[in-house]
Amino acid sequence: MMENISDSINAYIEYLTSLGKSKHTTVNYKIDLTHFKGYLSNQGITDVREIDTRAIRIFLSSILGVGEAKSSASRRLSAVRGFTAWLCWRGDITEDPSLGLKGPKKAEALPRALSYEQIDKLLTEGPEEGSKSFMRDRLVLELMYGAGLRVSELIGLNWNMVELEERMLRVLGKGDKERLVPIGAPLKKLFEEWRDITCVDGRAPVFLSAKGAERLTVRTVDRIVLRAAARAGLHGVTPHTLRHSCATHMLENGAPLRVVQEMLGHESIASTQRYLSITSDQIKKSYLEVHPRALEDEEL
Missing domain, CATH: 1.10.150 (DNA polymerase; domain 1)
Known part of the structure; x- marks a missing residue:
């Protein structure tokens, strides 16, 4: 039938x-x-x-x-x-013909990058001046953007991994693979200021909890970034957003893919190539989401 x-x-x-x-x-x-x-x-x-x-x-x-x-x-x-x-x-058919069929792979979401203006706002207006944690928060934010560190790499830093004269960090990445990450003069200065008030042992963690008994936690770093973003009037910013922004801005300024790959500790260069898809227009759109009246004031 x-x-x-x-x-x-x-x-x-x-x-x-x-x-x-x-x-x-x-x-x-x-x-x-x-x-x-x-x-x-x-x-x-x-x-x-x-x-x-x-x-x-x-x-x-x-x-x-x-x-x-x-x-x-x-x-x-x-x-x-x-x-x-x-x-x-x-019972209208004896076998299901759709079994085993897979749908098309969804396009992988592009990492979000902040504009240069947003980064400047976050770094200058985000840390709460006058607070006990001001210097720590400022260094955390600058490190995540300026060195592109993962949260786990940041909280895993010990003072004997910070080579200030060479302006270099020895970072333990995924799989405990060590890599060298260069830092700029501003970051070196922040490290020196932080070292002068916290470092008592070269093997000690760079960032300790408020009670000083253990390392800073992932959750605390998340809160530092969230609080700073809120004070700067930014939304949807996470610690990884700063790492994304670091990579994107390096590539925009002409850094070779291999250099960015090594600095960020990507095992595959394909991970780094994703950042090539984040165009200036996308960064501009991100800026306008936070400053919708910007076009009334100036050309971006």
Whole structure:
């Protein structure tokens, strides 16, 4: 007996409704499955028993081929999977043709980078002047941007890993791999000031907790960055945002990929190449999100 695809889709939507699915969900499923039915009809497929894996795969390829977003293709595949699984459960087909099919890989989100103006604002207005932690917070922020350190690398620094005369840090990265990271004159000065009031032993951690008994924690570094960003009027800033900004600004200023790779401790240069996708326009957009009236005042 022929199982008409249109009738099966209507029955499936009724089934979803009986399960209490929202109207929004059922409407979207019907739209996606109607699209699928139209494709199958063009291929001469009108019986659900004729739907096979190849037909579904080509259907997805056709969606991407006309320029639809990968997220749309993934959503349509989800609708088709639900439909064919239901057909199999009901006994209309003997095997589910969608099993094993994978949707298109989602585009990897680009790391966020702050604009130069935002970085300047964060470093100058972020640390709370007059507070006991002012010098520490300022050094933490400058280090994460100026040296591109990960949080774990920052809190793992000992004073015997800081070579101020050579303006170099010996950093333990992932897998305890050591690398040398250069620092600029401003960072050297901040280190000297911090050393004069905290360093009692060359093997001691550079950053200790408020009680001075143990290393600074990841959570504390997160709070330092969040508080500083809030005071500077910035939102969505994390410690890793500063590392992203460091890499992006280095590349924008002509630093070779290999140099940035070595400085940040990336095992693969592909990780570093991601920063090439963060254009000046994207950084400008990030700036305008925080300063929406900037264009009224000046050309960026």
